[in-house]
Amino acid sequence: MIVSFENRLSRFLGTTAIFIAIILVLFPFLWIFLESIKPPSLGGRPDIWRFEPSWENWHEIVFNSNVPLNILNSFFIALITVVISLICGAPAAYAFSRFRGFQGARYSILAAEMMPPAILILPLFLLLYKLELIDSRVGVITAHLTFVVPVVAWFLIGFFDEVPKDLEDQAMIDGYTRFQAFYKVILPAVRPGLAAAGIFGFVLSWNDLFYSLLLTGAESRTLPVAIAGFWTFRGIELGKMAVAILIAVIPVLILSYSIQKHLIRGIGGSGVKY
Amino acid sequence: MKKLKLSTAIAAIAWATISTSQVAHAGEINIIMEEVPDYDIVAKLTDQFTEQNPGITVNFDAMPFDAMRDKILTSSLAPSATYDVIIIDNPWTDEFARAGFLEPLDSLISSQDGYAYDDFVPALADISKVDGSIYGVPYYNYALGLIVRQDIFDSKGLAIPKTIEDYMSVVKSLTTNGMYGAAMQPQKGYKIMEEWKNWLYANGGELFDDAGNVIINNQAAIDALNQYIETHSQAAPPNSANWGFDEALRSVSSGKAATMLSYNWMLPALNAKDGMSGDLAGNFTLHEVPGGKSVLGLWSWGITANSENKDDAWTFISWISSPEVAKQRAIMGGAPVRNSVMNSPEVWEKGYGKAYYTALADILDGSAPLSSGNNAEELIEIVGTELSAAVTGQKSVKEALDAAANGVERAIK
Amino acid sequence: MHIKYKLILPLVFLLSGIMLYPFIFSLWLSLQDYRLTRINDVQFVGFENFGFIATDQSFLNAMGNTISFVASAVIIELIFGLSLALLIQKLLIFRGFVRSILLAPMFITPIAVGLMFRFLLNSEIGIIPFYLLRFGVSLDWFGPELALFSIVLIDVWQWTPFMLLMFLAGLEALPKTPFEAARVDGAGRWLTFSSITLPMLRPVIVVALIIRALDAFKVFEYVFAITRGGPGNSTETIMYYIYQTGFRFFRMGEAAAASILLIIFILVFVILIVYLSRPKVIK
Numbered sequence A: 001m002i003v004s005f006e007n008r009l010s011r012f013l014g015t016t017a018i019f020i021a022i023i024l025v026l027f028p029f030l031w032i033f034l035e036s037i038k039p040p041s042l043g044g045r046p047d048i049w050r051f052e053p054s055w056e057n058w059h060e061i062v063f064n065s066n067v068p069l070n071i072l073n074s075f076f077i078a079l080i081t082v083v084i085s086l087i088c089g090a091p092a093a094y095a096f097s098r099f100r101g102f103q104g105a106r107y108s109i110l111a112a113e114m115m116p117p118a119i120l121i122l123p124l125f126l127l128l129y130k131l132e133l134i135d136s137r138v139g140v141i142t143a144h145l146t147f148v149v150p151v152v153a154w155f156l157i158g159f160f161d162e163v164p165k166d167l168e169d170q171a172m173i174d175g176y177t178r179f180q181a182f183y184k185v186i187l188p189a190v191r192p193g194l195a196a197a198g199i200f201g202f203v204l205s206w207n208d209l210f211y212s213l214l215l216t217g218a219e220s221r222t223l224p225v226a227i228a229g230f231w232t233f234r235g236i237e238l239g240k241m242a243v244a245i246l247i248a249v250i251p252v253l254i255l256s257y258s259i260q261k262h263l264i265r266g267i268g269g270s271g272v273k274y
Numbered sequence B: 001m002k003k004l005k006l007s008t009a010i011a012a013i014a015w016a017t018i019s020t021s022q023v024a025h026a027g028e029i030n031i032i033m034e035e036v037p038d039y040d041i042v043a044k045l046t047d048q049f050t051e052q053n054p055g056i057t058v059n060f061d062a063m064p065f066d067a068m069r070d071k072i073l074t075s076s077l078a079p080s081a082t083y084d085v086i087i088i089d090n091p092w093t094d095e096f097a098r099a100g101f102l103e104p105l106d107s108l109i110s111s112q113d114g115y116a117y118d119d120f121v122p123a124l125a126d127i128s129k130v131d132g133s134i135y136g137v138p139y140y141n142y143a144l145g146l147i148v149r150q151d152i153f154d155s156k157g158l159a160i161p162k163t164i165e166d167y168m169s170v171v172k173s174l175t176t177n178g179m180y181g182a183a184m185q186p187q188k189g190y191k192i193m194e195e196w197k198n199w200l201y202a203n204g205g206e207l208f209d210d211a212g213n214v215i216i217n218n219q220a221a222i223d224a225l226n227q228y229i230e231t232h233s234q235a236a237p238p239n240s241a242n243w244g245f246d247e248a249l250r251s252v253s254s255g256k257a258a259t260m261l262s263y264n265w266m267l268p269a270l271n272a273k274d275g276m277s278g279d280l281a282g283n284f285t286l287h288e289v290p291g292g293k294s295v296l297g298l299w300s301w302g303i304t305a306n307s308e309n310k311d312d313a314w315t316f317i318s319w320i321s322s323p324e325v326a327k328q329r330a331i332m333g334g335a336p337v338r339n340s341v342m343n344s345p346e347v348w349e350k351g352y353g354k355a356y357y358t359a360l361a362d363i364l365d366g367s368a369p370l371s372s373g374n375n376a377e378e379l380i381e382i383v384g385t386e387l388s389a390a391v392t393g394q395k396s397v398k399e400a401l402d403a404a405a406n407g408v409e410r411a412i413k
Numbered sequence C: 001m002h003i004k005y006k007l008i009l010p011l012v013f014l015l016s017g018i019m020l021y022p023f024i025f026s027l028w029l030s031l032q033d034y035r036l037t038r039i040n041d042v043q044f045v046g047f048e049n050f051g052f053i054a055t056d057q058s059f060l061n062a063m064g065n066t067i068s069f070v071a072s073a074v075i076i077e078l079i080f081g082l083s084l085a086l087l088i089q090k091l092l093i094f095r096g097f098v099r100s101i102l103l104a105p106m107f108i109t110p111i112a113v114g115l116m117f118r119f120l121l122n123s124e125i126g127i128i129p130f131y132l133l134r135f136g137v138s139l140d141w142f143g144p145e146l147a148l149f150s151i152v153l154i155d156v157w158q159w160t161p162f163m164l165l166m167f168l169a170g171l172e173a174l175p176k177t178p179f180e181a182a183r184v185d186g187a188g189r190w191l192t193f194s195s196i197t198l199p200m201l202r203p204v205i206v207v208a209l210i211i212r213a214l215d216a217f218k219v220f221e222y223v224f225a226i227t228r229g230g231p232g233n234s235t236e237t238i239m240y241y242i243y244q245t246g247f248r249f250f251r252m253g254e255a256a257a258a259s260i261l262l263i264i265f266i267l268v269f270v271i272l273i274v275y276l277s278r279p280k281v282i283k
Helices: A005-039 A056-062 A067-098 A103-113 A118-131 A138-164 A166-171 A178-189 A191-207 A210-215 A225-229 A237-273 B002-017 B037-052 B065-077 B089-100 B106-110 B121-129 B150-155 B164-174 B190-202 B221-233 B246-251 B266-271 B310-320 B322-330 B346-349 B354-364 B376-391 B397-413 C003-029 C046-057 C057-090 C094-105 C110-119 C127-134 C145-175 C175-182 C190-217 C219-227 C238-249 C253-275
Strands: B030-036 B058-064 B085-089 B137-141 B145-147 B178-183 B257-263 B284-287 B298-303
Touching: A005 A056, A005 A237, A005 C057, A005 C094, A005 C145, A056 A067, A056 A103, A056 A237, A067 A138, A067 A178, A067 A191, A067 A225, A067 A237, A067 C003, A103 A138, A103 C003, A103 C190, A118 A138, A118 A210, A118 C003, A118 C238, A118 C253, A138 A191, A138 A210, A138 B178, A166 A178, A178 A191, A178 B322, A178 C003, A178 C175, A191 C046, A191 C127, A210 A225, A225 A237, A237 B164, A237 B178, A237 C094, A237 C110, B030 B037, B030 B065, B030 B310, B037 B058, B037 B322, B058 B065, B058 B221, B065 B089, B065 C238, B085 B089, B085 B310, B085 C238, B089 B121, B089 B298, B089 B376, B121 B137, B121 B298, B145 B190, B164 B178, B164 B221, B164 B257, B178 B221, B190 B221, B190 B246, B190 B376, B221 B376, B221 B397, B221 C110, B246 B257, B266 B284, B266 C238, B284 B354, B298 B310, B310 B322, B322 C145, B346 B354, B346 C127, B354 C003, B354 C190, B376 B397, B376 C238, B397 C145, C003 C253, C046 C253, C057 C094, C057 C145, C057 C190, C057 C238, C057 C253, C094 C145, C110 C145, C145 C190, C175 C190, C190 C253, C238 C253
Parallel strands: B030 B058, B030 B085, B178 B257
Antiparallel strands: B085 B298, B137 B298, B145 B257, B145 B284
16 A cells, blocks of 8 residues: 555654653653652752752652551542442442433432532531541542543443343343342343442542541541642751652553453443434 | 341441530530641641640541631531630630620639739730730731841832832832732631731721721722732732732742731741741841731631530630740741740740841830621621732722622621 | 332442531521630521621632633643643653653642642742742732632642543544545645544543532642742632631531522523533524
8 A cells, every 4th residue: 555645644643642652641741750769858949850859759759758657548448439339339320221211310329420529528527527527538528429430421321222132131031030130130231330320439538638538537537638738837848758759650540451351431431322 | 148148347437426516525525727837837746745644635636727617617506615715716706705606714814823914915815805804815827917028128129118109119119121010819717807808907008997887998908909909910910810828928938029018927937947928038028017907817726615525625724825835836947926036046046046036026016906796707708809809900998898898787786 | 119229229328428418507507696716605697697798808809819710720621631631741751751640649638738839939948939939030929919829729730630531532542534635625624623523522621620620729838838828818728717606616507608608609600501502503
């Protein structure tokens, strides 16, 4: 095949554009990593590129800070949020996918997800305060459920849509009730979807600042709140902040990488049919 | 397998419900602190307290400034306090006292032997008095002073400016060849308010007159803001319209700016060997702000009205702020609040040298608090936003100050 | 009860507890003079809070900032996301690798992104202004002219990947035949794009726009991490306004009124988008 000059030029420009985009995406990560291994005395000096790497910042964060506790909090809060979301979201998503009369409900799920946190935080705050649950992990989990549940349910509709109807029909012929068919046949069939929705919900909860900022205390503080807290009157603790940021970011990147293919179906899947 | 799942679930639920808003048990006090260098010192000293008072366990909850206000609030609204001891930023004093969050300390203070309440710098102690009752005792001050590069002033034969006009001309003359006269902090809100108010004082202005009327848009305020803007445009580093504490400090410590108005206790940090200023350490000196009337910041110790351990709380506060411990705290680098500490030769010698403490005493003498009265936090944010709008040219000086005055009228109701 | 209702029961139950109830509480709150420092002295004030908020310069300004932010961020993200998706689709090698790198930003906690850029763009210690200055370019990224734009850029960095994700999926799902027909007819690149790709992608574009725009209305972290709404109030967004009114000034009633006005605005916006983008019926 003869490739015209015009074609080669456009391919070259396209590759260049992608290359630039990759650099723009990677540069902040590279910079934050370098900051994390700069000796603290050189932190925040843009002119210095050559230095003896120092693990002092990492050592400080891992052994002399609350960050490990913050990680545990973020992890378990996200985990519990996701489990509850799946338990409530999966049957509903299945119902939305299979039965008539829920067209409106589908979109009200999306509407719930889009509810600005600003409108929920005031009542949640006052409610949790009355229940004496401010500064507890239950409070944060409750708040995180408000945006994770709708996303998980929305996400799963697309996956249930793709399971052929014959599957449960056959199961019911075999003597299963409808619920048994859902529980024993359909759910296992969408296992990748459950994993993807769960991981996506986990990432959302892990990343939240707004609710956690207002609802957590010393013992329940999550990682994003801790990261925001490195901006103190002790001066810029740039190196330590860089370490905390990397700790927050790396697991999430690994997790998200594992679900990339499913994400497309999840976020867009049931929406694209719109 | 099922059992395992169940017990995991129960464990997870139990873990999740553990809340820190638990009230301190008898013999235990919870204290909310801001993560600043002075907190590190208090935490170290507290080991001594625990030794002397084995019956009292002290739990600190240190956090960034931004998180503190609503934490104190939720603790105070609850039937029993999470925090028995709180530290109170000076703008919060009236608001919290009026809301009934704070325990009056008058009788505790007067019945405490050897406490020497009168030894606290009066300007500081007075901040915690609301409607005739004492709601807090000073913890540390953050009065503003003028920090200068003495070596530059000496080499050019410049005197330390005493008036705001002198200061303006000096910093303009210092702005040459990549060096700037003044690292300023015009960041919206708290920062610019804290800095500009020194200029307001130098012009004889105030937020309120004696009758309580808002006078933040009078001629003195207009002059002060015009001077501030002129200086920022002529003597401050370029692109500094959003600068706060970090940037200004970095600019001075790296030798790019010759002066800044900042917390008096930044001086020792700037002069520390192998510290942030590198080779410039030792060249910084501290003086009264131009005009002579400094903006005063104060953190004070208070006891929450809904605490169930008030006696233990007071035992701790009266210990940490007692003359002896106050002296130790100052020697370890804490910001002093007692006259006896600032006048102590032992502190001069083991601390940062006589010059620093006498400069600080001068600053505190005749200083005035950043803001007082009800809802001062809101007031500062509103005025600070308008000031920033004026500095960045989004509003004229008059427009900005009129809007500030309107906002203040509403905020203090 | 039919099984379909049983299946949605847990979700309905949960959502009414954590969303419907707070929402109704918010409505009630918006009609009270509710100050956290005067919790025993709450007074019913009718629509006074709405009256105040609707005429408050700061609120209107925050609303204006938010709208410009959402509009510019979403449009830039749409253009970049679509272009990148088209380019990646043409890529013969490393496609999966490129995709996973380019999608990375959307998974990072926004506060970390905000702080990273705060220090990257900082005029005193930031590496970007430092090197720009070497080329004689002096920009104040967080000064009055550029601050809101810088926040938009940060949002573009983080959320273009979302658009990219949606469009990659959309492009993959397109049928092949119309493109082959176009090639046979000798249609140029641009014509193929504007008359085949774009119209067929329309549903995906609409969904992506709505999801992203509604999400962008919630912008808080960047403002919190970097400018706190300044200089002046040039970057104060609606979420920051509500946070400040409710949790720094403790005026819960007014904050609730502001959030309800926001919801109404968003509703109108969504209805408008859906209405404008409905398929044109050929008569």
